[in-house]
Amino acid sequence: MAGPLDGIRVVEIGVWVAGPAAGGILADWGAEVIKVEPPEGDPARGFQRMLGADMPNNPVFELDNRGKRSVVLDLGTPAGREAVLALIDTADVFLSNIRPAALARLGLDHETLLARRPQLVYGIITGYGLEGPDADRAAYDIAAFWARSGIAHLLTPSGANPPFQRGGMGDHSVASSFAGAIAAALFARERSGRGQLVSTSLLRQGVYTVGFDLNMKLGWGLHPQIGMRETMGNPSINNYMAGDGRRFWIVGLEGDRHWPPLARAVGHPEWLEDPRFASAMARAQNAAELIALLDGIFATRTLAEWAAIFDAETDFFWAPIQSADEVLADPQLRASGALVDVPDPLGTTTMVASPADFHGTRCAPRWIAPQLGEHTGEVLREIGMREPSERASDS
Numbered sequence: 001m002a003g004p005l006d007g008i009r010v011v012e013i014g015v016w017v018a019g020p021a022a023g024g025i026l027a028d029w030g031a032e033v034i035k036v037e038p039p040e041g042d043p044a045r046g047f048q049r050m051l052g053a054d055m056p057n058n059p060v061f062e063l064d065n066r067g068k069r070s071v072v073l074d075l076g077t078p079a080g081r082e083a084v085l086a087l088i089d090t091a092d093v094f095l096s097n098i099r100p101a102a103l104a105r106l107g108l109d110h111e112t113l114l115a116r117r118p119q120l121v122y123g124i125i126t127g128y129g130l131e132g133p134d135a136d137r138a139a140y141d142i143a144a145f146w147a148r149s150g151i152a153h154l155l156t157p158s159g160a161n162p163p164f165q166r167g168g169m170g171d172h173s174v175a176s177s178f179a180g181a182i183a184a185a186l187f188a189r190e191r192s193g194r195g196q197l198v199s200t201s202l203l204r205q206g207v208y209t210v211g212f213d214l215n216m217k218l219g220w221g222l223h224p225q226i227g228m229r230e231t232m233g234n235p236s237i238n239n240y241m242a243g244d245g246r247r248f249w250i251v252g253l254e255g256d257r258h259w260p261p262l263a264r265a266v267g268h269p270e271w272l273e274d275p276r277f278a279s280a281m282a283r284a285q286n287a288a289e290l291i292a293l294l295d296g297i298f299a300t301r302t303l304a305e306w307a308a309i310f311d312a313e314t315d316f317f318w319a320p321i322q323s324a325d326e327v328l329a330d331p332q333l334r335a336s337g338a339l340v341d342v343p344d345p346l347g348t349t350t351m352v353a354s355p356a357d358f359h360g361t362r363c364a365p366r367w368i369a370p371q372l373g374e375h376t377g378e379v380l381r382e383i384g385m386r387e388p389s390e391r392a393s394d395s
Contacts, residue, residue: 003030003363008186010093011036011084012068013075013108016044017168018125018141018202019097020064021175026093026182027067028354030363034091034379035068036084038075041372058369060167063351064175065369066342071380072373075106079388083380084108089117090383092195093182097125101136110197120195121185125178129201141202145170149206154213157226174205176355233284235291236262239321242303247321255280261313265306266297344368 008031012023020035020042027033035042042065048058071087074080085107088094094113096103103109103124110122124130127139128148142165146152152162178200185198207214213223232238236252236259252258259280263271271277276286283290298306303320310316322330333339337357341348342365349368377387 002361003028004358004361005029005031005183005186006361008032008092009090010034010095011088011091013084013094013096013098013103015042015097016140017064017171018174018178019095020044021168021172022097022123022125022178022182023068023095024064024066025175025179025354025356026095028363028365029179029183029356029358030361031093033068034087034375035065035070035370036075036087037070037072037372039072041072045372059351062342062349062369066351066365067367068370069375069379070370070373071376073376073388075108077388081106083385083388085116086383086385087379088113088120091117091120092186093121093123095123095182099136099138100124100126100130114195114197118194119189121182121189121198122195123178123182123185123198125174126199126201128203130199139202141165141168141170141174144202145174145206145209149203149210150214151206151210154210154223155226157228170202170206173209174200174202177205177208179354230291231288232291233287234280235283235287235294238291238294240294240298242301242306243299244302244304246303248303248306249319249321251317251319253317255283257315258317259283261316265309265313265316266294268297340365342368 005026008026010023010026010031010033012019012033013036014020014023023033023035042061044061044064045058047060048055051060073083075084088108094108096108100109104112110124113120113122126135127144128134128137146165146169147162152165156162178198181198181200185196189195216223227238229238234252234255236250236255239247239249241247250262252262259277260269260272263269263277275282277283277290301309307320310318320326327333338353339350340353342351344367351365380387
């Protein structure tokens with residue numbers, strides 16, 4: 001199961017989540033990803049202490065770094081820089097989410113590396129882009145993707161505090177986009193023989209995520225306000241609570257198509273002729289009354305009972321609102337390919353899969369995340385070098 005990127009070598013100098021996650025997806029797709037780390041390691045190796053005290057494993061780091069080889073190089077030394085340049089000379093892709101000015105100080109800017117190796121695909125993820133006053137501004141995804149892009153504001157009800165995003169939401173989103181961009185640049189190289197600079201940013205990804213709203217603002221000068229479930233203009237797109245306290249979403253986007261099965265499911269087919277609810281406009285004008293009626297009806301049965309009723313109705317679209325435990329227990333999760341068993345020294349470790357499958361060039365993660373510097377000697381010997389520490393001891 002070599003994968004569609006079998007034979008592609010990626011040199012990654014990434015920290016925390018966004019860059020390593022993109023490298024992790026490429027590794028899942030079959031690329032050979034060499035993770036270059038400083039002597040103290042990628043700071044994401046400390047997630048287990050930050051989030052779980054002295055846990056014996058680090059599932060956050062594992063998700064983004066499985067299937068890679070780790071090489072420790074001190075890029076602050078001439079020997080470290082010599083070694084990383086020699087390694088990049090053998091690579092198809094250079095991938096980083098280090099700030100551009102820091103890379104430039106190390107001689108790893110795109111101008112230098114593309115002049116040295118014209119066939120290289122040079123990929124960089126930044127917080128705010130490569131141009132403009134904030135091009136070199138530090139950013140985690142909470143800052144650039146969540147806050148500055150408008151997502152947090154668009155999800156904040158009037159007078160409420162902004163919600164917090166979950167860990168790595170923007171990082172994993174931009175990593176998915178970026179892995180596709182790297183693959184597109186490799187395809188372009190097949191035609192032209194030349195590599196290129198490929199870039200994106202957390203801000204750019206965040207803006208695209210809420211592009212529905214922002215493009216409405218650009219085109220119409222307005223956008224929908226955040227929905228309030230008690231007054232949703234289309235009660236067929238709303239969340240409700242069953243009698244056992246479990247919540248669910250009904251997603252009847254097309255009123256004329258999806259309102260009749262909802263009316264039938266709740267036992268009120270006469271509502272289809274009721275002047276209060278017979279048209280989309282009438283339902284919007286009487287939304288509060290209709291939602292209150294639906295709340296009372298849904299409270300009379302458990303979610304399991306409603307599920308059987310919903311599923312018996314053609315064109316009734318819905319989904320349960322699931323906790324993390326419920327998601328992981330959902331049989332559709334495994335069936336959809338969203339979980340993968342990653343080989344480890346004792347057998348396998350179940351993890352979340354990266355979000356794409358290739359049915360003609362099947363692939364799967366090959367091993368768990370490497371130990372810090374686990375492959376330094378091995379990788380450098382492959383390119384005819386010794387570890388900088390070995391060379392230092394000879395002098």
